[in-house]
Amino acid sequence: xxxxxxxxxxxxxxxxxxxxxxxxxxxxxxxxxxxxxxxxxxxxxxxxxxxxxxxxxxxxxxxxxxxxxxxxxxxxxxxxxxxxxxxxxxxxxxxxxxxxxxxxxxxxxxxxxxxxxxxxxxxxxxxxxxxxxxxxxxxxxxxxxxxxxxxxxxxxxxxxxxxxxxxxxxxxxxxxxxxxxxxxxxxxxxxxxxxxxxxxxxxxxxxxxxxxxxxxxxxxxxxxxxxxxxxxxxxxxxxxxxxxxxxxxxxxxxxxxxxxxxxxxxxxxxxxxxxxxxxxxxxxxxxxxxxxxxxxxxxxxxxxxxxxxxxxxxxxxxxxxxxxxxxxxxxxxxxxxxxxxxxxxxxxxxxxxxxxxxxxxxxxxxxxxxxxxxxxxxxxxxxxxxxxxxxxxxxxxxxxxxxxxxxxxxxxxxxxxxxxxxxxxxxxxxxxxxxxxxxxxxxxxxxxxxxxxxxxxxxxxxxx
Amino acid sequence: xxxxxxxxxxxxxxxxxxxxxxxxxxxxxxxxxxxxxxxxxxxxxxxxxxxxxxxxxxxxxxxxxxxxxxxxxxxxxxxxxxxxxxxxxxxxxxxxxxxxxxxxxxxxxxxxxxxxxxxxxxxxxxxxxxxxxxxxxxxxxxxxxxxxxxxxxxxxxxxxxxxxxxxxxxxxxxxxxxxxxxxxxxxxxxxxxxxxxxxxxxxxxxxxxxxxxxxxxxxxxxxxxxxxxxxxxxxxxxxxxxxxxxxxxxxxxxxxxxxxxxxxxxxxxxxxxxxxxxxxxxxxxxxxxxxxxxxxxxxxxxxxxxxxxxxxxxxxxxxxxxxxxxxxxxxxxxxxxxxxxxxxxxxxxxxxx
Numbered sequence: 122x123x124x125x126x127x128x129x130x131x132x133x134x135x136x137x138x139x140x141x142x143x144x145x146x147x148x149x150x151x152x153x154x155x156x157x158x159x160x161x162x163x164x165x166x167x168x169x170x171x172x173x174x175x176x177x178x179x180x181x182x183x184x185x186x187x188x189x190x191x192x193x194x195x196x197x198x199x200x201x202x203x204x205x206x207x208x209x210x211x212x213x214x215x216x217x218x219x220x221x222x223x224x225x226x227x228x229x230x231x232x233x234x235x236x237x238x239x240x241x242x243x244x245x246x247x248x249x250x251x252x253x254x255x256x257x258x259x260x261x262x263x264x265x266x267x268x269x270x271x272x273x274x275x276x277x278x279x280x281x282x283x284x285x286x287x288x289x290x291x292x293x294x295x296x297x298x299x300x301x302x303x304x305x306x307x308x309x310x311x312x313x314x315x316x317x318x319x320x321x322x323x324x325x326x327x328x329x330x331x332x333x334x335x336x337x338x339x340x341x342x343x344x345x346x347x348x349x350x351x352x353x354x355x356x357x358x359x360x361x362x363x364x365x366x367x368x369x370x371x372x373x374x375x376x377x378x379x380x381x382x383x384x385x386x387x388x389x390x391x392x393x394x395x396x397x398x399x400x401x402x403x404x405x406x407x408x409x410x411x412x413x414x415x416x417x418x419x420x421x422x423x424x425x426x427x428x429x430x431x432x433x434x435x436x437x438x439x440x441x442x443x444x445x446x447x448x449x450x451x452x453x454x455x456x457x458x459x460x461x462x463x464x465x466x467x468x469x470x471x472x473x474x475x476x477x478x479x480x481x482x483x484x485x486x487x488x489x490x491x492x493x494x495x496x497x498x499x500x501x502x503x504x505x506x507x508x509x510x511x512x513x514x515x516x517x518x519x520x521x522x523x524x525x526x527x528x529x530x531x532x533x534x535x536x537x538x539x540x541x542x543x544x545x546x547x548x549x550x551x552x553x554x555x556x557x558x559x560x561x562x563x564x565x566x567x568x569x570x571x572x573x574x575x576x577x578x579x580x581x582x583x584x585x
Numbered sequence: 586x587x588x589x590x591x592x593x594x595x596x597x598x599x600x601x602x603x604x605x606x607x608x609x610x611x612x613x614x615x616x617x618x619x620x621x622x623x624x625x626x627x628x629x630x631x632x633x634x635x636x637x638x639x640x641x642x643x644x645x646x647x648x649x650x651x652x653x654x655x656x657x658x659x660x661x662x663x664x665x666x667x668x669x670x671x672x673x674x675x676x677x678x679x680x681x682x683x684x685x686x687x688x689x690x691x692x693x694x695x696x697x698x699x700x701x702x703x704x705x706x707x708x709x710x711x712x713x714x715x716x717x718x719x720x721x722x723x724x725x726x727x728x729x730x731x732x733x734x735x736x737x738x739x740x741x742x743x744x745x746x747x748x749x750x751x752x753x754x755x756x757x758x759x760x761x762x763x764x765x766x767x768x769x770x771x772x773x774x775x776x777x778x779x780x781x782x783x784x785x786x787x788x789x790x791x792x793x794x795x796x797x798x799x800x801x802x803x804x805x806x807x808x809x810x811x812x813x814x815x816x817x818x819x820x821x822x823x824x825x826x827x828x829x830x831x832x833x834x835x836x837x838x839x840x841x842x843x844x845x846x847x848x849x850x851x852x853x854x855x856x857x858x859x860x861x862x863x864x865x866x867x868x869x870x871x872x873x874x875x876x877x878x879x880x881x882x883x884x885x886x887x888x889x890x891x892x893x894x895x896x897x898x899x900x901x902x903x904x905x906x907x908x909x910x911x912x913x914x915x916x917x918x919x920x921x922x923x924x925x926x927x928x929x930x931x932x933x934x935x936x937x938x
Contacts, residue, residue: 186597186605479602484860499875502842508870508881511602517857517887527840527872527879 134383134412136225137354138218140326142244144203148196151175154298157201161301166278167270174287174297181291187477188415188444193389198361199329200299202244208265209249219243226352227571228321236348237316238263242333244326245301256314262307263318266334269305276307280336284367284423285395292391296332296363303333303364308343308374317346317379322364324353324388330361337368337376339402344375348568352412355385359414362388368396370404372426377405381568383575384412386442392418400426400455407563408435409572410447419477421450424458424486431460436560438575439472439504448477448510453486453519462493465560467553469500478510482519489516493523498530498556586612591653591749592775592806594835594867604833604867606653607804609773611747614719616657617688621681624662627674632703633665650751652777652806656721660691664705668698668729675704675737675924682711682742687718694725697732704735706924711742711770718746720771725753728760730784735763737922741930742770744799751777758784758813765921766793769934772800778807782816782844792918793822794931796938797830797862808837811844811877818849823915826855826862827938837869840877847874851881856888856911858938908936 144160146153154175158168183190209215212229223229223241232239238252240263247265256263262273269277287297304320324331339345353360362384370376376396384390390413396404406420422431431451439445451460466474476495497506508525530552538548554573561569593606618638626632638660650656662678680689689709697703709720720742728734742748748771756762768774780789789809797803809818820836838849855864868881888910896906912919912935922928 184599186599477598479599497870497872499872499877502845502873502875504873504875506870506872507596508868509596509598510868510883511598511604512864512866512883512885513602513604514855514857514864514866514885517860517862519857519886521883521885523866523868523881523883525868525870525879525881527870528877529875 134352134385135354136222138222138325141205141218142202142326145199146201147199149175149178149200149295149298153200157299157301160201160203161267163267163270164274170282170287171298174294177287178291178294178298181288181294183291187417187446190389190415192359193361197328199326200332201301202326202329203246204243204248206248208247208268210251212249215249219248222323222325223249223321226321226323231319235316236319237314238318240265240304240320242302242320242322244324244329245331247302259312260309261312261314262305264305266303266305266336267301269336273305277305277336280338280367280369284369284397285365285393289393292363293365293393296334296365296393299330300332300334300365303335306337306345306347308339308345310340311342313343314345317348319348319350322349322351324360324362327356328358328360330363333364335364335366339370339374339376341371342373346377346379349378349380352383353385353388356387358387360385360388362390362392364392366394368404370396370398370402372400372402374399374402377407379407379564379568381409381564381571382412386412386414388413390416390418394418394420395423396421397423397425398429398431401428402426403430405432406435406449407560409560410435410437410445411575413445414443416445416447418447419450421452422460423452423454424460425454427456427458429455429458433462433464434560434563435464436557437466437474439466439468439474441470441472444473446475446477450479451491452481452483453489453491454483455485457488458486459490463559464495465556466506467498467500467556468504468506471503473505475507475509479513481513482516482521484515486516487518490520491522495525497527498553499527586610589654592777592804593653594806594869595808595837595839596869596871598867604835604865607775607833609802611773614688616659616690619660619686619689621683621686622660622662623679623681625677625679627672631670631672632676633667635663637661650723651779652749652751652775654721654749656690656723658690658692659688662691663694666697666701666703668701670698670701670703672703675706677706677708679708679710682709682718682720683713684716687716689718690721692723692725696727697729697734699729700731702733705737706927707736707738708927709740709742709770711746714743716745718742720746721749723751726762727755728757728762730757731759732757733761735765737765737924737927739767739927739931740770740774741934744772744801746771747773749775752779754780754789756780756782756784756787756789759786760784761788763790764792765918766791767931768793768795772802774801774803776805780809780818782809782811782813782818785813786815787813788817790819791821792921794915794918795822795824795832796934797824797826797832798938799828799830801830803830803832805833806835808839809849810839810841811847811849812841814845814847816844816847818847820851821918822853823918824853824855825858825911825938826864827858829859829861831863832865834866835869836867836881837871838879838881839871840874840879842873844874845876847877849877849879853883854914855885856914857886858888908938911935911938
């Protein structure tokens with residue numbers, strides 16, 4: 122007896138608009154980079170950074186571990202796709218086909234109901250941006266990354282690449298060479314942004330790459346909740362996402378960074394996210410990975426100041442043809458730092474979920490505490506679920522505990538629920554939903570609903 | 586002196602984490618004869634014993650082990666327990682390493698026949714403190730249907746020596762194999778352990794105690810693969826690291842497709858006794874089968890100060906209290922050793938930390 126679960130219904134996410142881009146570059150050469158830089162009319166220092174990154178891309182090796190990336194052919198990837206519009210401050214000014222896509226994804230609706238600011242990226246450029254006036258008056262900056270480079274060059278230069286250097290790995294070098302779009306956020310000292318900001322990244326063009334850069338600085342005593350969503354329609358060609366997120370949480374700062382990723386199943390998602398957290402600061406990662414053909418995503422937290430904290434709550438759901446290699450990295454490098462990790466994964470229909478982590482407790486991290494818990498649920502035997510955690514402890518005065526569990530849906534739990542009059546199918550569905558609850562309850566309401574919808578769509582099945 | 590890359594994990598992770606393998610410089614001496622072997626058993630007629638010194642051909646058996654090092658074998662021991670044979674007393678295989686016998690690259694092959702039972706103690710003894718020995722052992726154990734065995738391995742090489750050791754096990758249906766590995770000796774300790782639970786209802790339990798002192802480098806790579814239905818795989822590792830010692834623990838339970846109803850548990854507990862000691866661990870769970878139960882846990886840290894304080898309130902000094910706690914952590918495994926003489930030796934070594 123098996124629960125047969127459907128693949129995620131991507132009707133909403135699978136809206137395909139005609140490729141009406143106004144400009145496009147293919148491949149990765151010096152000429153392509155010069156052209157992107159020219160199109161963007163960006164400062165010379167940004168072009169220099171791109172060219173340096175291109176050089177590094179050529180030098181750095183492909184990963185010798187993780188999923189097979191041999192299908193990726195950079196010479197065929199559209200590295201820059203400019204939609205036929207510029208950034209707008211009103212949804213009414215956004216071209217109808219693009220606006221209707223974001224309507225279907227619920228972005229304007231969410232903006233009205235529960236967000237303090239929205240950025241919407243379509244292919245390589247932000248097409249819509251807004252921020253509530255009261256936040257602007259308090260000195261909060263929330264704009265697209267390209268505007269940040271032009272309007273706040275000193276601030277951007279001070280932080281750009283300081284968290285994620287261009288030498289980090291091959292795909293981050295690629296990112297810096299062709300980066301376009303993304304968000305720039307600065308929350309001044311002591312400002313509490315009570316309502317979340319949200320950026321949504323939509324990749325429409327076939328065979329294209331998206332390389333957005335998100336740079337967030339939460340200054341001393343400030344706090345912010347930032348939500349990131351991403352999706353794309355499915356094509357038969359490989360699409361690539363190699364974004365970069367650099368987060369700076371200053372003394373006593375707080376940042377919650379939530380992501381629901383539902384890329385199409387032809388997407389290679391090779392994203393890089395990193396946070397530097399100073400004294401008494403706190404970073405919270407909440408992440409749901411549902412889409413993509415291949416994901417390699419390991420948000421990293423560097424706990425640099427005393428009492429800095431990190432919480433990671435994440436779920437991955439891999440179905441047919443998906444290889445989701447996700448996890449996290451934490452470096453504890455100061456006294457009394459702490460990290461709490463709670464990760465879950467579900468694999469079915471031949472999907473592969475890999476939890477990969479690296480926790481490094483440095484010599485300076487006396488009295489630090491780390492708790493890691495990961496649970497994996499296998500829904501059939503053609504799938505895979507691997508747990509590959511590396512724990513590197515260089516300090517004796519530390520409390521470190523890591524535990525992981527792997528298994529199927531408990532027969533006893535199904536039996537118990539069935540004795541209460543629930544069908545076997547619904548019993549199994551309830552257990553899977555319950556398994557994901559610790560993650561969904563951490564998400565903002567709209568995203569929790571979206572995540573639950575994604576899971577519910579999976580769970581409409583029959584018993585065979 | 587040559588640099589080697591050894592002991593690869595079954596699955597690679599990022600090179601930046603520095604645990605996929607170990608890069609180490611070793612000075613491997615030329616092959617010599619070894620005359621320090623001794624076997625003790627209750628009734629030699631019950632077993633088939635074949636001992637062979639590989640001394641004539643200086644080139645010897647020059648095969649690369651799965652650790653990744655060429656092995657120029659100088660000693661071969663083969664033990665075969667025939668079907669339906671029960672050996673009550675432990676069979677002791679003693680390798681006495683000294684100034685004249687400081688090169689040991691041995692192959693040990695143990696085959697336990699269907700429905701037979703025999704326990705082994707494999708002892709690597711060394712008294713001299715000021716000579717450097719080289720040991721690169723390979724133990725191959727096969728348990729046929731319904732066979733049962735407990736193997737205790739004691740590594741007591743001195744802290745100038747290099748100890749490289751590989752264990753391969755293959756278990757048939759209903760076979761039950763337990764290991765107790767006391768891994769104390771050598772400034773370099775590189776070990777690999779691989780069990781294939783081929784048969785249904787086969788069970789493998791690995792208990793390990795390691796100690797790191799001075800500038801010891803420890804690289805551990807334990808793998809149990811389940812193939813048969815209702816296989817059981819347990820890895821229980823307890824360790825303590827003092828001074829400047831460094832340890833990599835790589836433990837893998839790999840549920841292969843078809844190993845339904847199998848259970849695997851893996852646990853490592855590392856006590857860090859010095860601010861300069863470092864512990865890396867990679868407890869992997871690999872799963873290609875839905876109907877299994879797998880779990881792993883790793884804990885790491887210094888000795889519990891509350892426990893220390895409690896013991897010291899009973900009039901015991903700090904160092905003795907610390908040793909008591911270390912011994913208490915190891916006691917679950919030590920109690921499984923039924924040779925009192927060996928237990929005393931192990932106890933004495935722990936006291937020196």
